[in-house]
Amino acid sequence: MNDNHKQLFLEEAQELLSELENQLLELEQAPDDKELIGSVFRAMHTIKGSGAMFGFDDIAAFTHEVENVYDKVRDGQIPVTKELINLTLRARDRIKLMLDGPPEGEAGEGLTESEIIAGLKGLTQGGDAPTPDKKPIGKGDPGIVISRDKVTYRIRFIPSPDIFLTGTNPLLLLNELSLLGECIARAQLDKIPSLADIDPEKCYTYWDIILTTDRGIDAVKDVFIFVEDGCVLTIDTIDTGSPEDRSPGYKKLGEILVERGDIGKEDLGKVLTEKKYLGEMLVEKGVTTPDKVESALIEQEHVKKVREKSRANEESTASIRVPAEKLDSLVNLVGELVTVQARLTQTASVLHDNELAAIAEEVERLTGELRDNTLNIRMLPIGTTFGRFKRLVRDLSNDLDKRIELITEGAETELDKTVIDRLNDPLVHIIRNSIDHGIELPSVREAQGKPGTGTIRLSASYSGASVLVTVTDDGAGLDAEAIRQKALEKGLVSPTAELTKKELFSLIFAPGFSTAKTVTNVSGRGVGMDVVRKTIDMLRGAVEVESERGSGTSVTLKLPLTLAIIDGLLVKVGGNFFVLPLSTVEECIELIHETDELRNGNCLVNVRGQLVPYIRLRETFGMEGGLPRIEQIIITEAGRGRIGFVVDDVIGEHQTVIKSLGKVYRDIDGISGATILGDGTVALILDTNRLSTAA
Amino acid sequence: MGKTIMTVDDSASIRQMVGFTLKGAGYDVVEAVDGRDALSKANNSSVHMVITDLNMPNLDGIGLIGELRKKPAYKFIPIVMLTTESQDAKKQEGKAAGATGWIVKPFKAEQLLAVVRKVLG
Numbered sequence: 057m058n059d060n061h062k063q064l065f066l067e068e069a070q071e072l073l074s075e076l077e078n079q080l081l082e083l084e085q086a087p088d089d090k091e092l093i094g095s096v097f098r099a100m101h102t103i104k105g106s107g108a109m110f111g112f113d114d115i116a117a118f119t120h121e122v123e124n125v126y127d128k129v130r131d132g133q134i135p136v137t138k139e140l141i142n143l144t145l146r147a148r149d150r151i152k153l154m155l156d157g158p159p160e161g162e163a164g165e166g167l168t169e170s171e172i173i174a175g176l177k178g179l180t181q182g183g184d185a186p187t188p189d190k191k192p193i194g195k196g197d198p199g200i201v202i203s204r205d206k207v208t209y210r211i212r213f214i215p216s217p218d219i220f221l222t223g224t225n226p227l228l229l230l231n232e233l234s235l236l237g238e239c240i241a242r243a244q245l246d247k248i249p250s251l252a253d254i255d256p257e258k259c260y261t262y263w264d265i266i267l268t269t270d271r272g273i274d275a276v277k278d279v280f281i282f283v284e285d286g287c288v289l290t291i292d293t294i295d296t297g298s299p300e301d302r303s304p305g306y307k308k309l310g311e312i313l314v315e316r317g318d319i320g321k322e323d324l325g326k327v328l329t330e331k332k333y334l335g336e337m338l339v340e341k342g343v344t345t346p347d348k349v350e351s352a353l354i355e356q357e358h359v360k361k362v363r364e365k366s367r368a369n370e371e372s373t374a375s376i377r378v379p380a381e382k383l384d385s386l387v388n389l390v391g392e393l394v395t396v397q398a399r400l401t402q403t404a405s406v407l408h409d410n411e412l413a414a415i416a417e418e419v420e421r422l423t424g425e426l427r428d429n430t431l432n433i434r435m436l437p438i439g440t441t442f443g444r445f446k447r448l449v450r451d452l453s454n455d456l457d458k459r460i461e462l463i464t465e466g467a468e469t470e471l472d473k474t475v476i477d478r479l480n481d482p483l484v485h486i487i488r489n490s491i492d493h494g495i496e497l498p499s500v501r502e503a504q505g506k507p508g509t510g511t512i513r514l515s516a517s518y519s520g521a522s523v524l525v526t527v528t529d530d531g532a533g534l535d536a537e538a539i540r541q542k543a544l545e546k547g548l549v550s551p552t553a554e555l556t557k558k559e560l561f562s563l564i565f566a567p568g569f570s571t572a573k574t575v576t577n578v579s580g581r582g583v584g585m586d587v588v589r590k591t592i593d594m595l596r597g598a599v600e601v602e603s604e605r606g607s608g609t610s611v612t613l614k615l616p617l618t619l620a621i622i623d624g625l626l627v628k629v630g631g632n633f634f635v636l637p638l639s640t641v642e643e644c645i646e647l648i649h650e651t652d653e654l655r656n657g658n659c660l661v662n663v664r665g666q667l668v669p670y671i672r673l674r675e676t677f678g679m680e681g682g683l684p685r686i687e688q689i690i691i692t693e694a695g696r697g698r699i700g701f702v703v704d705d706v707i708g709e710h711q712t713v714i715k716s717l718g719k720v721y722r723d724i725d726g727i728s729g730a731t732i733l734g735d736g737t738v739a740l741i742l743d744t745n746r747l748s749t750a751a
Numbered sequence: 752m753g754k755t756i757m758t759v760d761d762s763a764s765i766r767q768m769v770g771f772t773l774k775g776a777g778y779d780v781v782e783a784v785d786g787r788d789a790l791s792k793a794n795n796s797s798v799h800m801v802i803t804d805l806n807m808p809n810l811d812g813i814g815l816i817g818e819l820r821k822k823p824a825y826k827f828i829p830i831v832m833l834t835t836e837s838q839d840a841k842k843q844e845g846k847a848a849g850a851t852g853w854i855v856k857p858f859k860a861e862q863l864l865a866v867v868r869k870v871l872g
Contacts, residue, residue: 061771065764101806102762105835108857109768116857221820223829223851228872257826282852282870285843 065110066155072099073152080141080148087136096144097126103151114169115154121173122147134179143175206237206270208295208362210355212316214262216286224283226259232279237269240358242351262288264351266358268295295359306359309334312352319343380473383434390423390430391621391713397423398711398734427621435617436476438516438525439467444480445487445514452491459498459508460491465515471523475595475615479525482588486527486611487512489585494531494609504606506530522597522639523617528610534603536560542569559697561601565589588613593745596622596637596728598693614639624712624731625690626739627703630679633739635712635731636701640692640744644706647687661689661700670700671747676726692744699748714741754871755779755796759789759803759815760833769802772860773867786810790818793825800871801830802854802863805841813841813848820849829870833858 076099083092100123108116122144128134150169211233215226230241241263248260267276273291280289292315295306313319323343327334335349397419404416442464453460471479495501495510502508513528536557543549543563563569567586588611592599596616603609616622616639624635645663647670660667670689673679689700712731721727728743756778758769770780781796783789785807793801801819805812812832819825829851834841842853851870854863 061764061768064767068762068764095808098761098806098808101835102765105804105833105856106762106764109765220827222846222849223827224870225829225872228870231872232869279869285846 062110065106065112068106069103069155070152072103073148073155075099076148077145080145083136084138084141090130093126093130093136097123097130100126112154115151118147118154118169118173119151121176125176125179137179140176140179143172143179147172147176206268206362207273207293208266208268208359209273209276210290210292210294210316211265211267211276212262212288212290213265213280214288215259215283217258217260219259219283219286220257222283222286226261226263226283229279229283230263230265233265233267233276236271236275236279237267238358238362239265239267239269240354241265242347242354244347244351246345246347264354266294266355268358268362294355295362306356306363309349309352309356312355313338313344313348316348316352318348318352383430383473386430387434387621390427391715393423394427394621394711394713395732395734399736400734402734431472431617431621432470434473435470436473437467438469438471438476438479438523439464441476441480441483442467442514445483448484448487449491449512452488453495456491457497458491458495458510460495460510460512463511463513465513466517469516469518469523470617471516471615472617475617478591478595479613479615482591482613483514483525483527485585485588487514490527490529490531490609490611494529494533496532519614523615525613525615526610528608530608533605533607533609534561534564534601535605536603539563557603558601561603562599562697564601565599593743596639598640598745622712622714624710624741626707626710626733627688627690628705628707629673629677629703630681632677632679633707633733633737634673634703635710635739635741636690636692636744637712637741638709642691642693642698645689645691645700647689647702648685663691663698666698668698668700670702672702673742674702674704676747692748699744701742701744701747710739712739712741753779754799755781756800756802756867756871757781757783757789757792757796757798759783759786759801759807759812761785761804761807765804765833768860769863772863775860776864776867778867786812786815786818789815793819793822797824798828800828800867801825802833802867803830804833805845813844816845816848816850831866831870 076096079092079095079099083089083096086092100119104116104119104123107113107119125134125140126144129136129140134140150172213226213229215224219226230239233239233241242265244262244264245260247262248254254260269276273293276291277284280287307315310319310324314321314324319338320343323338323341327337327341327343335346335353338344339346339349397416401416401420404413445464446462449460449462490512495512496504496506498508501510511530513526515528516523516525518524539560540549540555543560543566544551546566546569548563548566548569549555565585565588569585589599592613592615598614600612600614601609602612616637623638625638625641627634627636643663645661647661659670659672661670662668668691674683684704687702687704688706689702690706691698691700710731710733714729715731716729717724717727726743726747727740728746729741731739731741733739756773758766758773758780759782760766760769761784766782766784770782773780781792781798783792786803787809789801789803790810801815803812803815807815810818816830816832819830830849832842832845832850832853833856834845834853835856845853852866854866
């Protein structure tokens with residue numbers, strides 16, 4: 057209510073009060089003046105009604121009492137006495153005080169509200185003051201509807217014949233009902249008299265309504281609140297939506313008609329002995345009208361439909377849509393739990409308490425299951441992404457006049473939702489490359505004895521804790537020599553470097569690297585493959601390229617199943633803990649100090665005849681302290697070939713709950729996150745790809 | 752919409768509040784200060800609905816409803832009365848005189864509009 061209205065009320069009330077004062081004084085002189093009594097009553101009434109509307113509840117409540125007394129005075133139950141006038145004048149002063157707001161002094165002079173009310177009550181001599189029955193309209197406030205089952209009602213609404221004379225349009229009531237839920241109304245016309253007898257101002261029609269709503273019976277009754285006195289209204293619940301009411305069938309026609317009171321049981325029994333459609337027979341026998349039968353049939357149909365629907369709903373609740381954030385927070389919580397569980401296990405082993413250790417083991421098992429289940433919820437089949445590529449392949453091959461078939465395999469392979477979301481871009485780039493550079497034109501293919509239609513195979517499969525996504529084409533394959541030339545041009549390799557095919561192919565992921573002679577709108581700008589590498593690195597995955605000149609290329613993406621919790625290898629360097637993703641670790645070998653020195657620090661180690669470069673984490677992170685005599689080299693396979701990391705000590709496998717680093721540390725090279733160990737120590741998670749690039 | 756509603760109340764504040772609410776909902780509003788005023792205004796304008804207070808000087812709500820129902824143009828239009836909770840008997844009296852429905856004071860703007868929509872469509 058805005059202040060403008062309030063202000064107007066205040067002015068109006070002041071006016072009324074001063075009028076009231078005069079009227080009361082006049083009334084004292086002429087106690088039998090009905091007109092004056094009426095004015096006093098009206099003034100009180102208006103102050104009460106308006107007061108309540110504009111939020112002056114105390115005034116309304118107080119005035120209500122005074123008004124009640126004058127109601128009785130008006131009816132001649134109480135005489136106008138000097139005492140009454142006195143009290144009313146006091147009451148008037150009191151209301152004025154309440155309107156003006158709290159006075160400076162204490163509530164002070166004059167009687168208090170309760171004293172005045174008590175005085176007035178004394179005058180009515182226990183005359184039963186009507187108790188205010190608070191029944192504001194619209195009690196079924198739609199704002200606070202508790203969700204309820206969908207209930208089906210059968211409503212028969214026979215309006216009073218004079219309903220039009222009160223300005224009521226029964227069709228509006230039916231409209232209102234239909235707003236409550238699914239509603240079928242059927243007009244019953246059998247009470248309409250012959251034309252000669254019709255009074256056009258009377259309503260002869262009545263309605264059978266079947267309504268399914270979740271708003272409750274009060275809402276239904278509220279629709280008829282203005283007409284319920286004059287009309288005949290029967291509301292029966294015919295389907296409660298509860299499990300007992302889920303049976304697919306519904307009552308037989310005869311039962312419905314008997315229940316509605318349209319036919320008697322005996323009539324039904326008599327007719328049922330004959331073999332025909334029941335409805336027809338009932339009408340033939342004259343027990344009921346076709347309309348009544350029709351209406352009952354409508355009910356039957358409607359309830360059947362409602363029940364079918366509620367069953368269908370039940371089936372669909374077998375899977376629930378949940379916002380992704382809820383799952384994320386669940387995963388976070390599980391992560392915390394895994395951390396706490398690690399602490400518990402460690403504490404148990406430190407305390408050498410067998411009982412505690414048993415509990416810790418149990419918790420460990422449960423946590424493990426909970427973790428697996430939780431992560432599983434986030435898993436989606438990769439096939440959802442595969443679908444999009446069919447269109448991509450079709451459109452692009454049309455543009456380039458190539459004939460290409462896309463075959464997908466392993467669409468049911470499940471991956472973490474986040475991984476799948478981020479996988480889209482890399483796959484688009486790889487497939488575009490295959491279409492543009494890989495698959496040749498049909499004429500070229502046929503000349504080489506290959507089928508004119510090229511094939512791109514998109515497949516996904518599990519491999520341990522990873523998923524392999526492979527894009528294979530049967531196109532021209534990579535030109536190793538062209539790549540080497542380009543790499544030399546760009547200064548990416550030295551002219552003398554001996555590179556394996558694998559190493560050469562991995563060069564195509566370098567930024568700005570493209571061997572395409574011309575830039576097409578499909579690919580060749582040299583952005584693309586480096587995007588693939590970056591994204592896959594971010595996902596802690598790996599990319600591998602295999603290619604045979606003339607027979608095709610295959611790009612394999614190795615992706616972790618999930619991003620939230622990984623299996624890691626916990627290692628120690630100079631008193632600090634680090635975690636390497638176990639998926640990249642190939643083996644651990646010892647590095648004996650003395651033999652290391654013999655190599656003059658060229659940082660290469662011979663692993664079964666192959667030289668593998670290694671990085672000393674101690675040096676990379678600038679750590680002080682004495683070297684242990686025997687160090688460990690962890691050989692990892694990080695996309696760009698094998699590389700070793702030298703650490704002081706290998707502690708073992710560790711379930712790593714990945715925590716992202718804060719804003720300040722987020723961009724540190726070589727660290728991709730952190731995890732909390734059982735004793736609360738923080739271990740940094742190494743990004744082996746970045747570390748090996750930096751070296 | 753373009754429907755016209757006549758509000759009859761001797762309290763200016765109620766008239767203002769009702770008129771403000773109805774205008775806000777897109778109705779045209781004719782205001783009258785009591786039953787007699789309402790009757791004279793009813794003859795001069797076409798009104799689709801009447802909202803009237805019951806206790807008014809000169810001609811009260813019940814009387815107004817009875818008079819209006821005698822006019823052919825007002826025979827079938829919705830007439831809603833404003834009552835207070837203590838006037839259950841009045842409610843019946845009003846219904847007998849031909850009122851379509853009632854709104855119990857105090858009411859909120861939404862309640863008023865809900866009733867208007869209910870009877871006016």
